[in-house]
Amino acid sequence: MIGRDISVLLDKELKDLWRDRKTLITTIILPLVMLPLLGIVSLALIAQQPVNVAIVDLDSTRSTDPLLNLTVDSRWLVDNLTYHLHKYGYNVLLANSTQVVSDPDVDVVVVIPEGFSRNATSLKTTAKITVYRKAGYQSAARAESTIHSIVSVFSRNLSNYKLKALSKLAGINATLSALRNPVQAYTELVTVHGVPVSIEVELRNAFARILVLALSFVVTPAASYVIDGIIGERERKTIELLLVSPAPLSHIIYAKMIAATILGIIAAIFDALGLVTYIVLASISYGANIGLIIDYKLLIIHAITAFFTILATITIALPFITRTRGIRSASNVAGIVTTVGIVFFFTGFMIDYVKLSPEILYPLYIIPYVHSILAIQTYMLGYIYRSLLHLLFLAIVSIGLLVFTTKTINSEKLLIAPP
Amino acid sequence: MVELVLIAKDLHKVYDDGTYAVKGVSFSVAEGEIYGLIGPNGAGKSTTLRMIAGLIKPTRGEVYVDGLNVFEKPVVVRKKLGYLPEEAEVYGRLTGYEHLEFYAKLYGVEDIEETVKYGVELSGLGDRIYDRTSNYSKGMRRRLLLAIVLMRKPRLALLDEPTSGLDVYGSVRVREVIKKYVRETRSAVVLSSHNMLEVEYLCDRVGFIYNGRIVVEDKPSRIIERYNVSNLEEAFVKAIEGFEKK
Secondary structure (H helix, E strand, O other), X not given: OHHHHXXXXXHXXXXXXXXXXXXXXXXXXXXXXXXXXXXXXXXXXXXXXXXXXXXXXXXXXXXXXXXXXXXXXXXXXXXXXXXXHHXXXXXXXXXXXXXXXXXXXXXXXXXXXXXXXXXXXXXOOOOOOEEEEOOOOHHHHHHHHHHHHHHHHHHHHHHHHHHXXXXXXXXXXXXXXXXXXXXXXXXXXXXXXXXXXXXXXXXXXXXXXXXHHHHHHHHHHHHHHHHXXXXXXXXOOOHHHXXXXXXXXXXXXXXXXXXXXXXXXXXXXXXXXXHHHHHHHHHHHHOOXXXXXXXXXXXXXXXXXXXXXXXXXXXXXXXXXXXXXXXXXXXXXXXHHHHHHHHHHHHHHHOOHXXXXXXXXXXXXXXXXXXXXXXXXXXXXXXXXXXHHHHHHHHHHHHHXXXXXXXXXXXXXXXXXXX | OOOEEEEEEEEEEEOOOOOEEEEEEEEEEEOOOEEEEEOOOOXXXXXXXXXXXXXXXXXXXXXXXXXXXXXXXXXHHHHHEEEEOOOOOOOOOOEHHHHHHHHHHHOOOOOHHHHHHHHHHHHOOHHHHHOEHHHOOHHHHHHHHHHHXXXXXXXXXXXXXXXXXXXXXXXXXXXXXXXXXXHHHOXXXXXXXXXXXXXXXXXXXXXXXXXXXXXXXXXXXXXXXXXXXXXXXXHHHHHHHHHHHO
């Protein structure tokens, strides 16, 4: 009997949902198209930002150190900078004076001072270059970073040459790395159990963090669906006929919650697919092997987590939703609950919850979203059982909350909007 | 011996905001009888029907359907009961046929096919029953709703303003359906309305409800006779005036 009337109600809910093409399109097509599109547009726009770099060569001389047999011409650096900056898509102009710094159209100015060549060839001095960057532009900061890289390579080549020449003069046999970097640190990537792993694991972890963040996008459509299913039915005058049926109120609510969660799951799947598409596109452009990054077991864990996260969210919002006057106030109430979830998912994107001390973490266990985050984070660290335990806890809490909150609602409260 | 299908005893309802909507309503309805609950807007008709349907718990009083307490045996009673709310609506994305099927299944009727077939007949929608209800007129939707309520042949049908918002043709058709239904099934009907002509045509007995109380109750012809007027409308006005003077 219990299963029968819920399945009849659910069948009606799903039929109604399936025919609500606008809701389905916004739930399925939007993440699938928008997430990759957002990535493509961002990449395209980054490439479209014109950054003007001016190079001022106040030296324009060539200097030679006879001892080292080393010659440096400031124009070599100018040529290097011009070639590479052009290659990365920056506009380069050569200027004669530092006055160009005050030109608002110029974002970055590289000033090669007088005496550059002499200082660069010397064994006693350092040749200094000044880079003026206009504050507030991300694109200018990227150009500045490119300039520092080019200068660094130029400097390293000079240094290598000097070291070789000095070794030759001293008649010693030394390797360049021993002179330049006598102490070096290496990082070996390992799992929590110390098993060596490749860099792809880091990429997978980054993907998992994005999935935690993606939970933010799935709670909102589900909450909207519940609001529409309860308050919307009251406003559309369809709920009274349903409430007078022999189906208990709890079963009517369960069917609506399951339908909303199914919608949330659809949203979660297509959000994840949208993210995967975005990563595939990005990896194709960088020539990476996407198969190494996507973990299909993780996607399943994510889908289950999303299911119970949505259920917990709409269940927490339910008693408040049913006591509101209309869709607008119900949306505001649901907005508060979903915002709490979104805040936690953002922290889950940035914070390793598993690393929190027990004094902080254990009190947080009362918040269902913490288990959503931990289910994904512990799985990524290889703690499969802990991940399943958090999922189980999330399932028990969300189902328990559903049973409890449904008991706080009665047909009178649903029928008659509060004054 | 006439069997009573509905007994409403001393029903009171005070809402959370303090509104005293129903102040001691008592009446009973026998099988095959159509009882009219007549009164102006806000008199307490809908609240009384909602209490009988088990949707709103009375602050005081009891309701029995076929001898069963509505609030003690809600599932059993609801299967015996059909309730058409005044402002009920249908799901726009479902067809008329899907509505009949859905409610037949929800009420757990034994022969779904036969019940739905009867519902289609009651609705009089013909082939339009397979259209989505978003394409129906107000009259078609009301007829569908009436069919949803009556197709299961409930022992007690509560019809709150069944012809509300319908044109003349729609109203006449709905009245015919109700009359035919009671004749065929011997069910009891409680009908709320402020359309006196409708009540006079349909009801065996009426109760004038005013300010949360039933002030007069009898057969329409006897009430007309008692107040020495030509129709129920005039009788109602006189009854209310008399009540207010008291």
